[in-house]
Every structure is written in structure tokens, then in C-alpha cells.
């Protein structure tokens with residue numbers, strides 16, 4: 001990876017549009033994040049196409065199933081040579097251990113703790129009697145003990161997790177420039193503040209992809225870092 005910590009989230013339905021956007025901002029990002037929307041629409045072919053840009057590819061598939069199934073999925077994506085893959089920490093220790101064991105040598109496996117679109121009320125509604133901060137720390141500890149490389153959390157938790165897990169790899173989405181719209185994200189922070197708090201990777205989607213001028217937006221974000 002180059003030294004730019006920004007991974008552009010390409011949550012776009014069309015492959016040609018995703019490729020064009022990535023090509024436009026390629027000099028101002030450190031990698032490309034392909035998530036469920038992209039992978040369900042374009043699969044392995046789409047990932048191979050984006051690889052042609054020469055940037056690291058982060059597969060944000062948020063795998064969450066029984067250990068055997070998740071390990072099988074990890075093996076199936078080896079050929080795509082992802083630099084990072086996400087699984088859900090809520091899948092439990094055995095699932096995380098098996099996912100890491102099945103991953104490629106150069107692939108970081110990171111566990112989603114509490115989605116950045118959730119707040120305390122959302123957690124309570126699904127039976128979790130904890131605030132996002134406490135729950136993220138608890139799942140980070142589990143991911144660490146399961147041998148993962150790091151976690152996904154919001155910028156509000158990354159500092160505290162970093163204290164406990166000095167060499168962890170911390171992926172932070174839910175990032176918005178000062179004047180950015182939060183949309184469906186509930187635990188947001190600016191890219192600079194998240195970087196200062198200890199984020200290793202800054203995941204940024206709509207502030208670039210939906211900007212009137214995506215290149216200018218990517219350059220402006222890069223200038224703040």
C-alpha cells in the first residue's frame with residue numbers, strides 16, 4: 001500500500017462507472033474497497049477488472065456464518081488476492097480463528113465490531129445491553145484473542161482499542177468532512193480526527209463518490225491528512 005490511508009468505497013451498481021471513478025481518483029487514494037453491492041453485482045470478474053488499476057483491493061464482505069462455511073468462503077476468494085477481508089466479530093471466536101487460518105498469507109483479516117450505522121438504541125433493539133463503545137471494545141478483545149489482524153470500528157472507539165492492542169490494524173468507516181452529510185451513518189468523525197486517533201485505514205465512500213467533483217473531493221480530503 002502507498003502511504004495514503006484512504007480506501008475508496010466503490011458502492012456503485014455499474015462496473016464501468018466504478019472503474020471510471022477509481023481511475024479518476026487513483027492518484028489520491030491508497031486502495032479500493034469493494035463491498036457487498038459491488039461483489040453481488042460483479043463477483044470475481046469485477047474484482048479482476050479493478051485490480052488492473054494496480055491499487056490494493058479490500059474485500060468488505062462482512063462474512064458471518066458457521067466456521068466451516070466462512071473458512072470455505074475465505075478459500076474461494078484467495079485467487080482475488082485481497083489485501084484486507086472483513087468478517088463479523090459477532091460470528092464468534094471459532095469462526096474468526098477458522099477464517100484467519102483459511103486466509104492468504106498477505107491478507108489481513110479484520111472483524112467488524114459495531115457497524116457505524118448503529119447507535120445505543122439500535123443495539124438495545126437487538127438485545128445488546130451495552131453502548132457501542134463498550135460493545136466495540138468487548139468484540140475487539142475477542143478478535144484479538146482469536147488471532148485476527150485487527151478490527152473495523154468507528155473513529156470514536158479506535159483510540160481506546162489502540163491502547164489495548166498496540167500493533168492492531170484498525171479500519172475506520174463512517175468518515176465525513178466537517179460539512180459532510182451523515183446519511184445512514186450514526187457514529188461519524190472527520191478523516192483527520194480518525195487518523196489522529198489511530199486509524200490504519202480510512203474508508204471513504206459517498207463524500208467522494210457522490211461529490212459533484214469526486215477528484216476535487218479526494219484531493220481536499222487528502223490535504224487534511
Ligand SMILES: O=c1ccn([C@@H]2O[C@H](COP(=O)(O)O)[C@@H](O)[C@H]2O)c(=O)[nH]1
Nearest residue numbers: 009035114115116173174203204205206
Ligand atoms: O461499520 C461499518 C462497516 C463498513 N462500512 C462500509 O464503509 C463504507 C462507508 O461508506 P460511506 O459512503 O463513506 O458512508 C460502506 O461501503 C459501508 O459498507 C461502514 O460504513 N460501517
